[in-house]
Amino acid sequence: MRPQNEAELAQILVEAQLPVEIIGGGTRAIGDVVAGATPLYTDGFAGIELYEPGALTLVAGAGSLLSDINDQLAVEKQRLPFEAPDYAAVLGREGRSTLGGVVACNAAGPRRVQAGACRDSMIGVRFVDGAGTIVKNGGRVMKNVTGLDLVKLMAGSHGTLGVLTQVAFKLLPVPEASRTLFFDGQDPATAVSLMAAALGSPYEVTAASFRPQSGTVLRVEGFDAAVKYRASALAKHLKFYGQAQISENSLSVWADIRDLKPFVGQTGDLWRVSVKPSDAAGILAKAAPLDYMLDWGGGLLWLLLPENTDLRLLLGTFEGHATLFRGKGGGAPSFQPQSPAIITLTQGLRAKFDPKAILNKGRMG
Amino acid sequence: MEMPKANQMIIDAKPSIVAGLAQLLPKDAVLHYLNDTRPYECDALAAYACQPLAVVLPRTTEQVAAVLRFCHAHAIPVVPRGAGTSLAGGSLPTADSVVLSVARMVNVLEIDYPNRFIRVQTGRTNVSVTAAVEDEGFFYAPDPSSQLACAIAGNIAMNSGGAHCLKYGVTTNNLLGVTLVQMDGTIIQIGGAYMDSGGLDLLGLICGSEGQLGIVTEATLRILPKPEGARPVLIGFDANEVAGACVSDIIKAGILPVAIEFMDRPCIVATEDFAKAGYPDCEALLIVEVEGSDNEIDLQLALIKEIAMRHNPVAFRESKSAEESQKIWLGRKSAFGAMGNIADYMCLDGTIPVSALPLVLRRIGELSQHYGLGVANVFHAGDGNMHPLILYNANKPGDLELCEAFGNDILRLCVEVGGCLTGEHGVGVEKRDLMTVQFAPADLEAQLNVKDVFDPKWLLNAAKVFPLDVSASRRATSV
Secondary structure, three states: OOOOOHHHHHHHHHHOOOOEEEEOOOOOOOOOOOOOOEEEEOOOOOOEEEEEHHHOEEEEEOOOEHHHHHHHHHHOOEEOOOOOOOOHHHHOOOOOOEHHHHHHOOOOOOOHHHHOOHHHHEEEEEEEEOOOOEEEEEOOOOOOOOOOOHHHHHOOOOOOOEEEEEEEEEOEEOOOEEEEEEEOOOOHHHHHHHHHHHHOOOOOEEEEEEEOOOEEEEEEEEOHHHHHHHHHHHHHHOHHHOOOEEEOOOHHHHHHHHOOHHHOOOOOEEEEEEEOHHHHHHHHHHHOOOEEEEEHHHOEEEEEEOOOOOHHHHHOOOOEEEEEEEOOHHHOOOOOOOOHHHHHHHHHHHHHHOOOOOEOOOOOO | OOOOOOOHHHHHOHHHHHHHHHHHOOHHHEEOOHHHHHHHOOOOOOOOOOOOOEEEOOOOHHHHHHHHHHHHHOOOOEEEEOOOOOOOOOOOOOOOOEEEEOOOOOOEEEEEOOOOEEEEEOOOEHHHHHHHHHHHOEEOOOOOOOOOOOEHHHHHHHOOOOOOHHHHOOHHHOEEEEEEEOOOOOEEEEEOOOOOOOOOOHHHHHOOOOOOOOEEEEEEEEOEEOOOOEEEEEEEEOOHHHHHHHHHHHHHOOOOOOEEEEEEHHHHHHHHHHHOOOOOOOOEEEEEEEEOOHHHHHHHHHHHHHHHHOOOOOEEEEOOOHHHHHHHHHHHHHHHHHHHHHOEEEEOOOEOOHHHHHHHHHHHHHHHHHHOOOEEEEEEOOOOEEEEEEEEOOOOOOHHHHHHHHHHHHHHHHHHOOOEOOOOOOOOOOOHHHHHHHOOHHHHHHHHHHHHHHOOOOOEOOOOOOOHHHHHHHHHHHO
């Protein structure tokens, strides 16, 4: 099914009695939808509806290609703030990411530590719920507390509450320059404390990541003279951790971290774990991964485990969330089971927005 | 403004309800004599007041849960209250309601600098959250004007912003986790000291839900390192349009100020008479503040100056010291006080696309003539959040109604140009009846459905946010 406008989409969902699987670019879906679901493509909802560079505002169709949007914004030296990743390669998928897909999984790259995730930049949505009702929430202005915030609810809902047709974002200017600082030779606990010291400094670090093979990398962005100053002030501030190498041109370093390049082509299950940064080293000790990467100052762990390993069994009870991102995980559900009270609320919301239980059924538990 | 008819059966049962509450809480935590409950009859929207049945002042999450469980069992409406600074009537009671105030829940529960968060009970004031961490060089970013008095609970309920949210975002962008007590007494942990919680974004849903989905008793808040320094400039223009164009050019140039504040002539004149900040005699002025090291500030201010000069400003004042910075901010910070000195005023809170600014200001001027009431405009220009202050005389019969009609026209205008009814104050009762201007029936139904899930009996702050006729069939289930 390939609706070309909201009315067609609404009609499809009014009539649908069997499960549908919503497909944007098909590049980043996590977990399976029930077998036999009818594919519903969103590419009919592509294109920019409104772009006001002077107001840092974009409204676009949910089926728009992320790359097209990025290109359009680049013309005005602006960008989506949250550094949307492209997971097609690491997940071994064809196709090209759409804005709707980015929203549905609340994507965020390394800049999360400073600019938040996709949901933090979202200011409006239009969607059609599972009963075929067209709903709008939020709008095109940056500050809006009118009524309940369904914009946030739709972000990260993996297509279980509605089919997104339009999304609105606040944008940021692309900074004139950036600097990347490299620190060699830390163990993960030291790397996390280095990153904490960096992120707790006034030098506006916009990314902090660690790999055992390449050490800790930090990024500052802004006007050229400012980042020059901040990079050297930061290096001085962190001299306890060793001498930093400072690079002026490291866009590809951050693109690789953002898109999980190190894990492309590596065999094994890939897990994504969100914890308090200071817990990262303990998680690593329990998981004993084949390979790993820390992002968000240690708050996000990417763990490569032997095929068919259930990470949650290795970790036991812990404060945070583990998602099976790639692989079979020993039969573990992709999404971490929630507390009973949250399950009750989640089921209640899904029943309201998707009363026939047809949207991406099976996803998110 | 109309409130639903109170349930007489509940009012008649007051003695047994008070006795029931007294069994759940310490002796001093249940107020029910008129003299004791009077301070809770209204919030900062003082035009409306109503004595509640009783007021409870719990100290712990468990006590909140016990009260809610009791009220749920007996179908007694509950009105949550933070510090009572809502400008939208968010904590206005009904005569058959129990006001649950978190004012005694003020403890800091945990501070973690390496992981950059603080966990507090939500009765704590906004400014005292920053006070708890500033010695270590950190701060809590959302800074509503009422920050000296307002509670984190209310900030979460209204998703409060502030002058500095252009750079740091609003409450929802700085909230990591909450302890939520549902109306039936269930205690839930949502989110925590980590960035992603998996599952649906219930945290995002609760933030800004105006106390209608549950009562937040504890919050984990993101704290940020303080910048090395900050300095403002003041720029005066001879037309609102020019000031608006300058804001747009600053943003397009890639500068991200922490604040861009705008004042129009009536506001400048009034604050000048009141605070004597030495503002220039002009039609519109901007205060633009940037952060960083001294050098970074100089750099950004030089760029701003270059942009401003292209618009032929009538004044450009750059702060060179803390004292000068204070002077630049003095007028802006005194604006509301200055207005209060002239007359009673109503403060609006619509947001507009920045590009619609000249049109909206012109239309507000015309409406001011039409209604015969003065209006002054102060607003956060970077994000389009307007605060028109309408002047009226509360002692003159009919003036409040006239003022409200004027305010409603301004908010309709905000929606018409692509904006919204409220940018940071919330809907409460104040903007409740205008919701149909912004939302189609299906849009509202989706929101009502969410409340059904969290509070099926519609007991929590039920007469707010949604027009009474829209929520009528649901509220009826609680009686």
